Amino acid sequence: MKIVFPVLSLETGGGARFIYHLANSLVDKGHDIEVVMPESGAQVWPLRAKLKRVKELTPSSIPSADFILPNFYLTVKPAWESGKGRVVRLSLGYEPLWVPDSETAKQTYMIGAPIMSISQWHRQILLQETGLESTVISGGVDTSVFHPYPKHSERTGRKNIYYILRDPASGYTWKGGTDFFNAITRLKNSVDFGLTISVPESIPFASLFPCEIKTAATDFELAQLYASADLFVYTSYFEAFGLPPLEAMACGTAVVTTDCGGVRDYVRSGENCLLVPPSDSDQLSKAIYNLLTRDAERQQIAARGHLLAQAWTWQRTANQVEAFLQSL
Known part of the structure; x- marks a missing residue:
């Protein structure tokens, strides 16, 4: 055709x-x-x-x-x-x-x-x-590119969160960036973790929370960012599908995501991710805390997510x- x-x-x-x-x-x-x-x-x-x-x-x-x-x-x-x-x-x-x-x-x-x-x-x-x-x-998801790589925490002993920040000024008002920062700010005194952020719009970004800014110009670079983290967080209010959580799963990384609609086709809360209501920073912070501090649960969720992604x-x-x- x-x-x-x-x-x-x-x-x-x-x-x-x-x-x-x-x-x-x-x-x-x-x-x-x-x-x-x-x-x-x-x-x-x-x-x-x-x-x-x-x-x-x-x-x-x-x-x-x-x-x-x-x-x-x-x-x-x-x-x-x-x-x-x-x-x-x-x-x-x-x-x-x-x-x-x-x-x-x-x-x-x-x-x-x-x-x-x-x-x-x-x-x-x-x-x-x-x-x-x-x-x-x-x-x-392209599983020949999006697959597990060594995690930074295996070398440093410090868990790492990866987050993709979309620019509200570019029209991405429904991506929940403020909710994410509210959630992790609540955690800063109760658990130690690193934070890596990508900003696809390449806007100047100054975070009040210590973080490392990484760009991903290719799928290979994006896959390494997902895979090197222990936890990927997704905070959209609505998505027709939502590729990032599935890509993170393929990379063997545990996922916390909002119940933003399209992800329901492949997420199962408590099995291959933790699912929280959109725009609920309190529930989001609790879910992040749980997976940062409970290694066995995080690893089990990551393994189940990785298995599911192979068919998608x-x-x-x-x-x-x-x-x-x-x-x-």
């Missing part, structure tokens, strides 16, 4: 990483995959698919294909108006929850195109808000997408 992904950019963020992993996995299955992106869009992640740069996304800039998969509301109109292939709406999140022009975003779901969602929670949100059914495809591959995601498109 010839499949086109019109995108605005392939910058940092779960949506861009979802696209590049899916596109690459569909290439590996023998499909003709082309990503169309404006000249102004940044490409952070490596593509094995063809990349076509255009001045801007317009109907005339979209190549002919069997299927065109717009994934963000601003890419739907040019894809639909091009008439150059069957449009299937790949929803990586229900945009009216966070974009300013929520009504315009909602209308991009009402054009009559089939919809792919990325978790059962996401499917229910789309059904509730639009009355439309969608077919669930799952996110995945991007090849599996590509198979789901392929089967759905073929059914159309």
Whole structure:
């Protein structure tokens, strides 16, 4: 099949990483995959698919294909108006929850195109808000890259937490960064631990809590950050899927995550993670404390998470997408 992904950019963020992993996995299955992106869009992640740069996304800039998969509301109109292939709406999140022009975003779901969602929670949100059914495809993890590495604590004896901080000023107001810092501040006098933070937006960041700032320019570098930590903490209020906890599990790292929706497809609280309510710093601090101070429980949770992640591959995601498109 010839499949086109019109995108605005392939910058940092779960949506861009979802696209590049899916596109690459569909290439590996023998499909003709082309990503169309404006000249102004940044490409952070490596593509094995063809990349076509255009001045801007317009109907005339979209190549002919069997299927065109717009994934963000601003890419739907040019894809639909091009008439150059069957449009299937790949929803990586229900945009009216966070974009300013929520009504315009909602209308991009009402054009009559089939919809792919990325978790059962996401499917229910789309059904509730639009009355439309969608077919669930799952996110995945590249276990050839995301796998256990030696943990720093094995050398230092000091447990380490890894956290990905998203910039509220860049629109990431639902990621729960303040909740995280409130939670660990409560712990600073009761347990000793190190903290490593990544800031994908590369903003200047000065923490009141001692920490090490690390950037991850590649999946390999990101995997090492997950794997070297004893605990990964995820604090989003809502996520259509939520890749980071699954990636941390694949790296053999215990996870504390908020019950942010999409993660419900793969998390089991008390088995492969500890699950806490969104925006509850008290419960979050208790969960972090428990896993920092109870080695056997933390190691058991990490082992179960690692085992689960082995089945959640991007090849599996590509198979789901392929089967759905073929059914159309």
